[in-house]
Amino acid sequence: MGKMQVLLPARRDATAWVYAAAGAVMIVVYLVTASAARYMLPVVIAASVVFAIAGGVIRNRPPSFLPWLLFAAAMVPYAVADAIWGMYQVRDAEVPFPGVADILYLGSYLLFAAGLVTLARQHSGRLHWAGWLDAGIVTLGFGILSWAFIIAPYLRSELSAWPLAVSIAYPVADLVLLSVAARLLLTTGKRTPSILLCSGWLLVLLAADGLYYGTMATTGTAIAEDVSEVGWMVSSLLLGAAALHPSVGWSTQLSDGKERMPRKRLSILIALILVGPLIVLANVGDIRGQPADITVIVGMLATLSLLLVLRIAFLAQYAQSRATEARTQAHYLAASLREQEELQKQLSYQATHDPLTGLANRALLDQRLEFALSRCSASFPAALLMLDLDGFKEVNDTLGHPSGDELLVDVARRLTARVREQDMVARLGGDEFALLAEGVDASVLCDYTRRILDSFRDSFILDRGHSVRVTTSIGARSITRPTAPAEALRDADIALYRAKTAGKNQAVLFETP
Incomplete structure (x- = not known):
């Protein structure tokens, strides 16, 4: 039986770094070797x-193969152009300009741009104006630098039309790549190591191009040509490592809020606006003596400022929408809190009240008794009455439980109407009720119980037209000292039993032995 070999993430990561390390060794060899053969190392x-991208795509399976296939396709003419350039260097011959190598380099830049566009669509989603505005501001800011240090000097040179067009095509291609890359970086949420390596590839490539063509335009010769060549090789290695890194197969997410502008990004965009005035103030390349160059820079500055104003308008619109959303959420939250408060009130009410009659239940009565009886005294007595209906069972048996429930509701209504507002009427269960009256002494208690008994003289008229008559038996206890609720309830219940056995429809006061 064959063994399945699983490649661990750490080993998969190592492939990209081993590739980059091997390339770094070749770069060191390029720098320390004096042989003309070293000019073929960039070709290698x-x-x-190309092979790194092919291997990375097969191994890591990115969400979309197309951008990486375009990058691999771009590296083919790039490598052929490097081979042409290297062969001229090996023979110590002057490289034709413009020549086949330049056509191949520019063709590879077009393929790079196509690959970046598809990668940006994959990682950044649909067209989003905020991201494009940021990318446009970055591109124009660097476009001013490119104009001042590369394009304008070329235009003032004595180059003929074809060499001039090719010379200008390089910085223009760089700006196109920068624009697409800026949109990719500014609209992608979590940046994977592969995306960061791609960013490094492009930044190093553009820096090497800027150094090479900038010195060519201003001095007529490439100063520190080896530095640019090392930069081009490093950028190629970063692209290969990006394809080999396993994160190329990870799915990415969009930025949480594309309309938002972090403080660091805003500072960078504002700094780019200052590039043009600083170039003019420093009189780079005697630019103040070139009205046409000043006009172009002012035009780009105006466009850049317009884009920044539009971006700030998007930011203000985003802030307004977030404020509206926050107000809506606050409204919903307040409504939810009110609903929760009402629900809590309902739950609290249901926990302390009888669901049928709406009277206090035994739990609430116990709480009130605990508080009221603990402060009783001769000067501030209390009375506890226990009530049990006489004849309720017959109503239930003959008319049914719905009629019995209706009767209990009417009894609760009559009891509530005959007591004071501060007194508590509670239903203990079945046809048992209790009544707590504070500030009622023994001399008043008899009249109090008589008033309750009188409330049962009239018959109860039920919804179906049935007229029923029930009475009640009452057991009362007068409390003139702090007393435990259980003791008071026991004594009142004893008095109720005596009232029942004495013939019902009467009240008996518990006498303390």
């Missing part, structure tokens, strides 16, 4: 990127 690195 560029060609290796």
Whole structure:
């Protein structure tokens, strides 16, 4: 039986770094070797990127193969152009300009741009104006630098039309790549290591291009050509490592709020607006003596400022929508809190009240007794009455439980009407009721119980037209000292039993032995 070999994440990560380390060794060899053969090392690195991308795509299976296939396709003419350039260097011959190598380089830049566009669509989603505005501001800011240090010097040179067009095509292609890359970076939420390596590839590539073509435009020769060459090789290695890293197969997420503008990004965008005035103030390349260059820079500054105003307008609109959303959420939250408060009130009421009659239940009565009886005295007595209906069972048996429930509701209504507002009437269960009256002494208690008995003289008229007559038996206890609720309830219940056995429809006062 064959064994299945599982490649652990750490080993998968190592592939990208081993590739980058091997390339770094080749770069070191390029720098320390004096042989003309070293000029072929960039060809080896560029060609290796094609195989690295192919291996990374097969191994890591990114969400979309198309951008990486375009990158691999772009590296093919790039490597061929490096081979042409290297062969001229090996023979110590001047590289034709413009030549086949330049056409191949520019063709590879078009494929790079196509790959970045598809990668941006994959990672950034649909068209979003806020992201494009940020990308446009970044592109124009660097476009001013490119104009001042590369394009304008080329235009003032004595180059003929074809060499001039090719010379200007390089910085323009760089700006296109920068624009697409800026949208990718500014609208992607969580950036994977693969995306960061891609960003490093592009930034190093653009920096090397800027150094090479900037010195060519201003001095007529490439200063520190080896530095640019090392930059191009490093950028190629970063692209290959990005394809080999397992995070190329991870799904990414959009930025949480594309309309938002972090403080750091806003500072960068504002700094880019200052690039043009600083170039003019520093009189770079005697630019103040070139009205046409000033006009172009002012035009780009105006466009950049317009984009920034639009971006701030988007930011204000986003802030307003978030404020509206926050107010709506606050309204819903307040409504939810009110509903929760009402629900809590209902639950609290249901926990302390009888669901049928709406009177206090035994739990609430016990709470009230605990408080009231603990402060009783001769000057501030209390009375506890226990009531049991006479003849209720017959009503239930003859008319049914619905009629019995209706009768209990009417009894609760009559009891509530005959007592004071501060007195508590409670239903203990079945046809048993209790009544707590504070400030009622023994001399008043007889009249109090008589008033309750009188409330049962009239018959009860039920909904179906049935007229029933029930009475009640009452056991009362007068409390003139702090007393435990259980003791008071026991004594009142004893008095109630005596009232029942004495013939019902009467009240008996518990006498303390």
